[in-house]
């Protein structure tokens with residue numbers, strides 16, 4: 001080949017080159033950029049790299065993602081330290097969670113954003129993910145309007161609670177009473193097996209969740225999905241994760257409305 005021919009081949013190779021990377025996009029499980037959420041929601045987000053021909057591909061595991069919202073490290077079940085949950089602010093409060101005591105949740109929690117508070121003066125969460133890969137550096141952003149948890153329907157809540165929670169927490173959400181007689185250290189039978197801790201009460205009796213001002217329907221949704229309590233202390237098995245276990249009534253993933261309904265039911269139960 002002459003020099004001229006070599007040059008032509010090179011030029012042709014360049015003009016038919018692959019599409020170029022144009023940036024990054026943060027999307028929910030339906031593939032769209034999230035624009036709204038309610039308090040209590042768990043939004044599973046992932047980051048795509050975008051290209052000049054309109055195609056996208058998920059960023060690889062080599063990518064570094066730095067989120068503008070905090071990552072809460074759940075406390076271990078015996079911890080007595082102060083809560084690590086962020087406090088409510090003027091703008092919506094959201095966080096990612098690592099719950100090391102519950103390895104069964106690691107995959108489900110990766111990229112899952114929990115909405116804790118709708119904000120005071122502003123209800124828009126400006127989400128920013130700084131993405132670095134071996135050959136690109138950029139930001140994926142979303143502007144998410146965060147609404148308060150919907151009002152609950154106690155009748156529907158009772159139906160769901162009976163099907164999903166009452167085996168362990170009792171029909172009225174009273175929790176578990178005395179340990180198995182004569183056991184030392186005390187043992188509690190939960191769903192057919194023995195444990196060294198009881199099932200807590202959730203209803204409106206004193207000190208239970210539905211009577212405690214620290215709890216609300218949104219927090220119940222987060223707790224039940226992510227297996228943490230209101231102080232970000234990890235909840236032990238056999239407490240299921242209601243993010244990975246469907247609602248037995250609808251056979252669909254639990255909605256935040258389902259948890260609002262359960263909380264409304266628990267608020268009516270005082271024994």
Ligand code: HEC
Nearest residue numbers: 077164165168191197199200223224229235236238239240
């Ligand atoms: C198989 C038994 C089981 C089922 C079913 C179950 N839980 Fe639990 N739950 C537990 C246990 C055990 C704990 C305590 C774990 C611990 O102390 O580490 C717990 C703790 C909790 C807590 C923390 C309460 C507090 O005051 O710290 C909440 C909230 C909760 N469960 C909600 C639910 C909801 C809502 C459902 C139904 C959708 C449900 N649970 C179904 C066993 C269960």
